[in-house]
Amino acid sequence: MIRLSGPQSFGPECASEKVLRVTTNSNLPSPLRHGTVLVTDELADIYVGFHTVLSRSDRLNLPTLASWASYLNDGDIVYVSPVKSWLQVLYRKSSPINSFLVTERCSSNCVMCSQPPKAAADDHLYSSFIESIPMIPRSAQEVGITGGEPLLNFDLFIKAIERARAYLPETALHVLTNGRLLAYLENARRIAKVQHPDLMFGIPLYSDLSDRHDFVVQARGAFDQTIRGIINMQRLGLRVEVRFVLHRLTVDRVREFARFIARNLPFVEHVAFMGLEHMGYVKMNFDALWVDPVDYVDDLDFAVQHLSRARIRTSIYNLPLCVLPKSARPFAQRSISDWKNDFLPACDTCAAKSECAGFFSWNLTCPSRGIHPLSQVEI
């Protein structure tokens, strides 16, 4: 969220909250000005036709962006609330992957959730995503849909992916969902009927054992629903990625989990093992959840090797290369978004820094005993 300072002169037609496209071009032809916010440094005479005009400098008599938000650029999409005097960046054109948070409500309550659910009605989040879709450049590689549980409002979800298919036929769509609602075949059918050309569902599965998974997501019966959801998706040709978060309640079975996937769900397109993000619920459950990665990486290595022998594409997210055994490193991805990605002083001398996922900024205080700079020979 970006607060706006300075005069609150938004003009008469700007009274309501709105999704707008950013432009820095004050000479924009007038037919293109509709629905845009002009971000400018200079004083010009005519701002007619722009929905809103914001300044990067407080020298102008305009609502002013905080200086750290000066990255706003052409093609970005923002949500502006003139009444409350803030704006929110929904889409950054320069970022290869943009995710839209479409709800904070959730049917699960995972003990390590980095973005804990809230119960309040929040359909405006879905609406702003749906409004954004036609403004997203057609060249966008991938757009993510995340929550909360995006499928809870199933009608809006269908509307959103229909719109994405219509306006962004070349953009991959990645949905993070617990898949529980897809245990109803009819729901899976409705999604399949949209025939989106590039739609992938990332579905968390935290154990081969139902009771353990249910405990982690704090919902009895969730494992059965998710498994049946995945089976229904397979039946209808919907693509599935399985996500496994590594912490004390899951790592003791990571080998068995890999075997379970290879035996039962060999059709999943991708399995991602994810290091813990020290955010949200993790902060209140830290002692219960924390395992130093060096204490589980051998099991993790077994799991990724097993899945890769079973010809299933496998990745490791959020773990630095130096804690992984050499054989597991090819699976590691630079998975952390730049704005929350950091490194330790020890990393400065590391030869692998440029290929390394590094850390979540908020993980730096408790990284791992295994952190050490790698030499060129070790890579």
Next chain:
Amino acid sequence: MQLPVLHSRFRDQIEFDGGADRKYQPLPAWFRRLPSERVAVFNMVGEHVVIPFSDFEEFIRGRLPKGNTAYQELKSHHLLLDSTGESAIDLLALKYREKHASISRFTGLHIFVVTLRCDHSCPYCQVSRVSSDRGAFDMSAETADRALDLALKSPNPNIKIEFQGGESLLNFEIIQRVVLKATAAAPALGKTIDFVIATNLSPLTDPILEFCAEHRIALSTSLDGPQDLHNSNRPRPGGDSWERAVEGIRRARERLGFDQVSALMTTTRASLSSGRDIIDAYVGFGFPSISLRWLSPFGFANRSSKKIGYPLQEFFEFYEQGLRYIFELNRNGIPFREDMAALIARRMLTPFDTGYVDLMSPAGIGTAAIAYNYDGKIYASDESRMLAENNDFTFQLGDVHTSTYREVFNSDHLRSIINKTMVEGTPMCHECAYHRVCGTDPVVHHATQGDMIGTRPTSVFCLRQLFLNDLIVRILADEPSNAKLLEDWANQ
């Protein structure tokens, strides 16, 4: 396992695992004892766990405690159902169906025996004739056309036509005829058709290779190992079977592509002491795998068995030594597989249908593979036409000249045979730990025991399968680095 306690706003583990409720329901399970007081427990799709026998006893008595490692293993492998996790049934159903997927596709392999004539006189072959009488032992154009009509009526969208002999290249005109007609008919039927010629390669000529290249025909040849062994196993005038096969393999790879030529070996008594040499020969020729095949038990009823046969136990030693040598090769950086071990590992470790016609339940006879003999008689399998050469016509299903598709493939005769080949019902198979990864062979049992169902304790087929399955289970349980190789093979 005792899990750590979470912040008070979260619910305890006990609310999700049934807590004090210790009841569980065993799912269908089969078991076999292993050394060191252990037992391998198999589920209904051929997956297994190895647990201590004492835990197994507690399990079947309904007293296995939840935190126990064996409990979790059994639950993870769909051998046990408790208060949550009913989706296990859905997953079992999915896997069961996948493992039987080939049944619904119906007959895919169609064997055309284009001639019985052969330039070789191998003692383990029951059918070939050294003869120059083309009329008596060659498939005629009319017979071939009628056989092809039947083959193309199969609902299977992917047909494989295999030309067999005798030496099939001695009747190449008929092969050409079938290939051209089948290729022309395929698009309208929406089918893909693969062709393979089983040949000893000695009559291979450049025009034959040109034709094979043009029509993407693969070659399958016999290679029993090193020169001396091969030539003594496979006599021909001039004693140069090996030289001709090797030269044929080289030329065929050059013209058709390296992977378009495969080879099969048969183990005779003379082979038993040459396991490493046989495997080295395959490695040396660049083959990715070998199938250490036993001598078909038809040999035991045959006059040559005294010369080339051997007790089962000696084959087992030969096989295990060979397999272990192959593991050693892999550890030395030479990727190479044993096909039978790979097949069993695939069945035990993956949910996929292997569709190996000689080891299926129900048996693949007629429903997965069928053989059209040179004279037009239709047999349920390649082996059953060999029986017929000894005047046993039990597995004859019709004649291409007089039978309709329905009369062959929907006959009471074929149905009654297949009814006797389902492991869920055949005596002793139904309670065998390995039944889901095994199969039945009514032809072998008929030939060796006079009964299609057969009697397992004395069945050479069963003893061989038990040996192979025991070996693979032991390796998976006790030899981690070899187990990894088997896992790798299982997924290739």
